[in-house]
Amino acid sequence: MRKQLIAGNWKMNKVLSEAATFMIALQAKHWPEDREVLICPPFTSLHALSKELEGSKIFLGAQNMHFKENGAFTGEVSADMLLDLGCSYVILGHSERRQVFGEDDTLIHNKVKTALKKGITPILCVGETSEERRAGDTKQIVKMQVLHGLEEVHDIEDLVIAYEPVWAIGTGENATPQQAEEVHAYIRSLIYGKYSKRVADKLRILYGGSVNPANVKELMAQEDIDGVLVGGSSLDAEKFSKLIMHDVSENSFSTENQ
Numbered sequence: 001m002r003k004q005l006i007a008g009n010w011k012m013n014k015v016l017s018e019a020a021t022f023m024i025a026l027q028a029k030h031w032p033e034d035r036e037v038l039i040c041p042p043f044t045s046l047h048a049l050s051k052e053l054e055g056s057k058i059f060l061g062a063q064n065m066h067f068k069e070n071g072a073f074t075g076e077v078s079a080d081m082l083l084d085l086g087c088s089y090v091i092l093g094h095s096e097r098r099q100v101f102g103e104d105d106t107l108i109h110n111k112v113k114t115a116l117k118k119g120i121t122p123i124l125c126v127g128e129t130s131e132e133r134r135a136g137d138t139k140q141i142v143k144m145q146v147l148h149g150l151e152e153v154h155d156i157e158d159l160v161i162a163y164e165p166v167w168a169i170g171t172g173e174n175a176t177p178q179q180a181e182e183v184h185a186y187i188r189s190l191i192y193g194k195y196s197k198r199v200a201d202k203l204r205i206l207y208g209g210s211v212n213p214a215n216v217k218e219l220m221a222q223e224d225i226d227g228v229l230v231g232g233s234s235l236d237a238e239k240f241s242k243l244i245m246h247d248v249s250e251n252s253f254s255t256e257n258q
């Protein structure tokens, strides 16, 4: 049984006071034990939030890291620095890192290797653009990103993959549950082929791309969708907590609240 992971990616949003206010509100909420909740704020809030979250059930993660352990890398942050701040997860290869900052699969797999070596769970993001989907290349792109991202990676006991179609990120146009499930099942089959059935069965695969409280339940009902990576809808504590509670707060919201 794979434990659900509901992860919020705040991107470059929230100054410290806003981050602290959100966390106080979210900590007052309750959710079942069968799901893990993760918040990935900007680096600038990690220290304060790690103190705030001491003893809490909310996990803390980072949105990026460098693959080198230390050295002359101005502006970068290492795995040890993240561990020191209580980060359990790090998002790697997000499409914004790939597209805006030119990160390629080689850089990303170096980061994945370092994160695994250091004991931070990488959330490896993969996904096709709208042009690639229209051209029928979705599986080919995802295969390349998964297999290249995991090149020379032998042990993926602590890895999460996020399928995030680029055309669905921040657009309000989510993949249908069927579209997402098709790719998730394919990713699981790739992991089966490269590693083993046991590893594939254990791997958590998140869906990301315009997830909100109104669509999360149907997405999560798919066999191979083990959680969600959420941008916009993770910025508001009320909305995010409704999203976390997807299977028990049915009809407690309307799409007008989004």
Ligand code: PEP
Pocket: 009, 011, 164, 168, 169, 170, 171, 172, 208, 209, 210, 211, 229, 230, 231, 232, 233
């Ligand atoms: C993301 O940033 O990973 C994301 C999926 O964003 P959004 O939920 O806003 O589409």
